[in-house]
Amino acid sequence: MRAWLVWTVKELKQHIGEAYNLNSSCMRVVMKEKEYWSDTSVSDISDVGGTLNEILDMRGHNTLLLYVSSDPKDYQKEFNDSWTYKCIEFHFNWILMDIRIPPGPEATPTTTTTRKGRITMKIISMEEENKGKERKIQVQVDKRITLAQLKKELVPLIGIPPTGFRVYRVNGYKLKNLDEILMNLSESKLIVRLGRALQVGEHRIKLYLLQVNSIEFCEFMMESIFTEDTSVREFKKQIIEEAKVQGIDCVLKLDKMRLRKKNRVSPGRVYLHDKMIDTSKEIYVEPLKGPEKEKDKGQIEVYVIRWHPSQCSVDPTEEIILDIYNRMHVINKLSELSGVPAEYISYSEGISFPVGISCLDIENKLKWYSITSYTYSFGLHDDGCVIYYKDNREKMKELTDKERLEIQEAEEARSVNLMFHHVHVQSVNDYLYFSVYSGIIL
Template sequence: MTVPEEELLLSVHSDTESIKEVEEEPLYEELTALRSQFNEINEESKKLSDKLLKMKIEYMRSLTSNPDSAACRVRRGMTFEIDDCKFHLKAMTSPDYQPLVDNKRIIEKLQERITLMNMELITEREHKEKILKNIKDHLKEIEDKRQKGKEDLKEFEEKRQKEKKQKTEEKPYEIDLYCNHSVTGELVRKILKVHKNELLPSVLDKAYELMELAPHIPIERCRLVQYNYVDKVMDQSFDLDEFQHQTIRQLVLGGAGGYYSFALFLETCKQNETFKKYIYKGIVVDLSTGEVGPAKPMKGYDGWTVVELKQHIGELFNIDSSCMRLVVMKEGTTSIHELRDGHTSKLDGVKKLYVSSDPKDYKKEFKDSLMYRYVEFHINSILLDITLPPGPEATPTTSNVTKRGIIMKIISIIKESDKEKRILVQVSKRTTLAQLKEALVPLVGVQPTGFIVCGYKTKFGSIPSSDHEEYEMEELDETFKDGSKLIVRLGRALRRGEKRIKLYLLQINNTEFCKFMMDTGYAKDTPVREFKKQIIEEAKVLGIDCVLELDKMRLWEKNGVFLGTLYLDHDWIGEAWIGGTTRRIDDTNREIHVYVEPLKGPEKKMLRYKQVQVYVIRWRPSQCSVDSIEEIILDDGYDHEHVIEKLSELSGVPAEYIYYSEHKKFPVEISCLDIENKFEWYSISSYRFSFELYDDGYVLYYKDNRETMKELTYEERYEIRRAEKARLNRIKEIKALYSID
């Protein structure tokens, strides 16, 4: 039979409640017992607390009632002290209290002293104020006197200047006056004294009287002319119809040289003759040389035609007027134009008149003529200071005209040396870089593509004249400034991406072992062999006097004048090897300098680290001389027996007789008279741990030890010493010349 779910749940709940009632009955009884015990303990604790309080009160009472207790004694002592303090306080408030009386007396004395000190301070302050007032009054008096003295001095100075000015104004001009004597015709010089404000007619009267021309020549046939007594020429005529209202001061100030160089000439003319005006200066141009002559004052009339002017100039300068060309330049300008026949001269404002006479050039159009080129060049030219490499001889010349009409004139050679020469040249201010290079071709000896022109620029922060940096001029239409300093370098202009490299010819058997070849360019990662081909081609273009063959030439890095890295054909130009590592020289931002060495045969060194190139010089003691420099290639640079073996193969001397010196850098500076004694010599039997020669380009001396030293006579020793001294001095000069490159 199935029981319903609800009835089942009610039955379970009823059982649970019954269990709870059974469990709670003993717990309640236990709790009631514990509460009863707590109440009993609490009541007992309260009783004990009350008892303790009563005991404390009784104890305190016992202390008060006992006079011998410690507390009682302390209390009595404190009472006595309090009473004593009260007594003293009462005494101190009494007017008769002695300490108080003393203090009052002290205070009164102090107050009296303070009063006296205040009075003294007031008196002192008044005294100081009086002194300050006296000082101010004294300073004011001094300042007034100084101002008065200053005003008096100013008044005196003004008076003195006024008197000086008055004296100066009153002081006459003292002018040199020249005149041809009316009787003897000799040139006479006298001092003409005139006041600066005198008019020209008055000055003429005094000059006429001073020269004592009356009665030989009337004053109407006289006039004054500004005279250049240095060149003995007339500069300007002072005609009365034009200058009669001007003072001598105005004429002096209008002169070119000022008062101290101003001179007058009393000019005369014949009867029935009229004076001609000195209105311009004639300058003759020699078209055969391009020389522009000195200016000479000329007489003339404003109304003259060009033909009349030419006839007059032809007579004056003794030149043919039929093929004469006249070129004028207006004052204050640099432009020129030609005066053509059939016109009036129109010389207003013209101060210089250029003249030439050449039948061939006269037929040309003005701007196509040499006359135009030379005059225009003369007026619009600048000077350039140019340093040239060794080349054709340069001498001061007349003006040279190139095929394109470029004019360049060598003014002077400033300095010459084996390495370079400096010249001062005159060129047109419109000359471009391309035109200058064309004009320099005869002086450099190569075509414009074979050399470059460099200028100088001042480094940042430096004095312009003390520190300049060279730079290559690349813009062909670039012009120059007057006084520019330039330097010409052999070599072509750089192409895009190239860097500059300087080449020097290395001649090991020549006293002048180093010689500049040219500047050129190299591209990054150019193989050495390809660069050698480039050098050969460019050397031919430049006409360099040196035989170069591709397989018979060697390139060295140039360190000062010494030899650096030896470049092999499979290397790249622009690299240096240091301690077995490769470093690009161009990465260090320094210019590359390279030696080019011609060889007698093909290059023998093929390996960089396993072979060492050595120059060797045979010393012959029996002759007191040396042979030409040769070379050996060592396969083991650490074994001195290997060195002796190579020297024996080269010389044919048995190895046991070979002696060699310590290695030296090229070039070696030692006299033949010192080789035997100043070197240490090593043989195959010498003890030496390691030869230690691992760099190329060093020099060894060696000898046949069987030779005995030659005994020199005095004359022989003297001649050798003299020759060796000259040779060593020349080596020093070459080192000094090229060590700074």
């Protein structure tokens, strides 16, 4: 509504009462003061004398924002104890935040009181996301508290001390200043990640679960901390314990797992037990069906996929360990694995994992070598390459149009799932206007 600067507060209350059918005798008029670095102040001007213009001049304002309530019982209370004050204080000093946190203790909507007896955070909702690997909570938070105080409030939800986790913006930027108050943050969405601050000589590394026969073969596990003098064997033990603590759904055993370099999404060199962990930012954790077979740095681990031309299909990915870079050695290894006599084994050149060739193209677009070939080229330069092999006595199946279409549709669906998994980021003249809020402000 429009108010004239020459009005007194009493006259203003009368006009508001007439305009909104409110009782002016128990009306409380509250004025917003200037904001300070960590607080917003309000004053009850219900009984202040003088005109609105004089009130503005006295407080150095050129505009006037007022909050109004009319309740006989609430009017009898001291202003700082009144429901009006609590509603306005909530309106000014509380923000709604979305925070992603790791799995942890169960929680229900509740409140905590740690700041001079006042409520500082209230849980509005909580739901599991990403197959239970994280939780999204929506909370109302007093924006005058610091980041350190917010971390303290999150402890019951995460289950570890504040030193055991860090807070990030959604763009991945870590919030380092624990004394910064929340009202100075430019966004209301945060991410909590487990892991303490680094000490001298320590490095943080991201661990990814490698499951070569799964569409989601590259899956983030957790972050961990190691020192440069940590052996691969000791780091494996550390990973097993940390995975248990964090509730990661994966069976890891010391003699049935390997650590290996992560080259973007491709698995690289296998880290042997007696070596030290290097300062890579990311590594793969690969569960194995049996004990680790690669024992020496001169060996090469190769993924192998058996191709069945007569069925136009492939078997699940397996592996062989090469002791020497020799054609007959590879053929003999494939023969041992498959039971196919060596003279009937044909194999392809090494390609990078993950492979993207269609079953419709394997037979004709790959170059095949056998025991009788004059030349051969494996393309096996490091751990993690892939070769196809087959029993060359099998004849290629003659596909019908329907069968060809079914294969194409199945492979396209898998390709979409794979893509989805990895692509896994704003006073004038002599009168003024002001807003009138009546009733409860939330």
